[in-house]
Amino acid sequence: MKQEQEQALSDEFLNAFVDDQLDPAEKSRTIELIEQDESLKARVCELRGLKEKVQLAYLQPPLPVHATEKSWLGGAPYRQALAASLLLALGSLSGWFAHNWTGYTSDREIMRLLQAVQRNDLGADPRKLMIHVGNANPVRLSTALDEAENLLAGSKRANRPIRVEIIANGGGLELLRAGSSPYAQRIAAMREKYPNLELTACGQTLRNLRARGVDVRLLPNTEIAPSAVDEITRRLKQGWGYIKV
Amino acid sequence: MKIISLICRSHEFRKQLEQSRSKLYRVAYSWCHDAALSDDLVQETLSKALKSAGQLRDHEQLNSWLFRILNNCWHDHFRGHMEMEDIDEIEDHRCVNPYTPEDAHARNQIVNRVRSAVSLLPLGQRQVLTLVDLEEFSYAEVADILGLPAGTVMSRLCRARRTLKDLLQELAPPQSAQVTPLRRVK
Numbered sequence: 001m002k003q004e005q006e007q008a009l010s011d012e013f014l015n016a017f018v019d020d021q022l023d024p025a026e027k028s029r030t031i032e033l034i035e036q037d038e039s040l041k042a043r044v045c046e047l048r049g050l051k052e053k054v055q056l057a058y059l060q061p062p063l064p065v066h067a068t069e070k071s072w073l074g075g076a077p078y079r080q081a082l083a084a085s086l087l088l089a090l091g092s093l094s095g096w097f098a099h100n101w102t103g104y105t106s107d108r109e110i111m112r113l114l115q116a117v118q119r120n121d122l123g124a125d126p127r128k129l130m131i132h133v134g135n136a137n138p139v140r141l142s143t144a145l146d147e148a149e150n151l152l153a154g155s156k157r158a159n160r161p162i163r164v165e166i167i168a169n170g171g172g173l174e175l176l177r178a179g180s181s182p183y184a185q186r187i188a189a190m191r192e193k194y195p196n197l198e199l200t201a202c203g204q205t206l207r208n209l210r211a212r213g214v215d216v217r218l219l220p221n222t223e224i225a226p227s228a229v230d231e232i233t234r235r236l237k238q239g240w241g242y243i244k245v
Numbered sequence: 246m247k248i249i250s251l252i253c254r255s256h257e258f259r260k261q262l263e264q265s266r267s268k269l270y271r272v273a274y275s276w277c278h279d280a281a282l283s284d285d286l287v288q289e290t291l292s293k294a295l296k297s298a299g300q301l302r303d304h305e306q307l308n309s310w311l312f313r314i315l316n317n318c319w320h321d322h323f324r325g326h327m328e329m330e331d332i333d334e335i336e337d338h339r340c341v342n343p344y345t346p347e348d349a350h351a352r353n354q355i356v357n358r359v360r361s362a363v364s365l366l367p368l369g370q371r372q373v374l375t376l377v378d379l380e381e382f383s384y385a386e387v388a389d390i391l392g393l394p395a396g397t398v399m400s401r402l403c404r405a406r407r408t409l410k411d412l413l414q415e416l417a418p419p420q421s422a423q424v425t426p427l428r429r430v431k
Contacts, residue, residue: 015406055379061270063280064280
């Protein structure tokens with residue numbers, strides 16, 4: 001009878017007992033049987049021991065290597081928010097600086113445009129005009145001459161006398177230097193054609209060049225102002241218009 | 246009010262998911278014995294759970310639902326990374342030479358010994374054993390998670406424990422009789 005019962009208690013059944021998968025009636029019957037039978041008790045003990053060993057083995061599984069990194073962002077939501085807001089701040093700052101940067105150059109552009117249209121200024125006398133060239137860039141030099149020539153030709157056609165003064169300083173002085181000016185002949189021709197074209201060199205620039213030992217000779221009939229700024233302010237006070245090229 | 250309760254519920258859900266992380270990780274580790282891979286599997290499981298949160302009707306079932314996803318991820322991993330005939334019959338680590346100094350040291354530690362014994366179990370048995378022992382799932386729940394009949398769960402568990410018992414005896418440290426004890430001279 002006893003042997004029959006033990007045989008009935010298969011390994012599967014004992015496993016179910018150890019894992020608490022039996023219904024109460026079966027469970028109490030099994031407990032009774034185990035108490036009466038040492039070998040059964042040993043089998044159950046062994047199964048329990050195995051179960052506990054497995055539980056112990058995985059109580060503290062080794063952590064993945066990058067667990068700390070993950071917890072930094074994946075942990076508390078406020079940290080994510082912090083990281084996001086840092087990024088946002090960085091983005092806005094770079095945007096702001098980028099804007100300032102482009103703003104600066106475009107401001108300069110606008111200034112130049114404003115200066116260019118200033119000759120239409122209502123307060124200025126349309127018949128007296130300065131053209132200021134302060135840069136050795138050949139395009140600027142020729143633009144200064146083009147502007148002057150256009151104005152003078154237009155006034156001649158309209159029979160409305162106009163005075164044009166080309167003021168050169170800094171690198172722009174190249175335009176008026178005898179021997180090195182790329183437009184010496186053109187200027188000579190213009191002066192002959194339009195007697196009311198004046199040429200003025202900046203005295204300050206001349207002094208600086210000469211101090212450095214540069215031999216500066218100017219084209220014939222070029223006037224020398226104490227400085228370009230001086231000449232421009234004087235002319236502005238007299239109601240002259242001003243163009244910077 | 247409905248929206249607030251919805252938000253609260255989703256917040257609660259995320260919290261529960263985060264709390265399940267360590268459990269999932271432990272079981273994943275007991276399946277593959279690779280920390281990095283377990284972490285990937287858990288991450289994959291949680292992201293899948295978040296995506297398909299709507300499929301979970303009964304929140305009581307959250308745990309077994311998560312482990313079902315973990316099991317799918319585990320199978321996906323094998324599909325993507327290994328070629329083999331039958332996932333249940335594979336006995337990985339069997340081919341690895343167990344006589345390295347590392348292993349010798351590991352044998353002396355019960356934890357490592359059990360872990361290596363578990364890692365030597367066929368995968369199908371390993372999964373059933375760890376789900377029952379580590380997560381205390383009922384047989385019916387394990388059957389649901391792994392998509393197996395309840396009878397298979399029971400027989401696999403039975404075989405797993407039998408094999409585990411033998412393996413632990415195999416892996417047991419050599420008897421002290423073989424070790425020459427140091428003698429005190431003085």
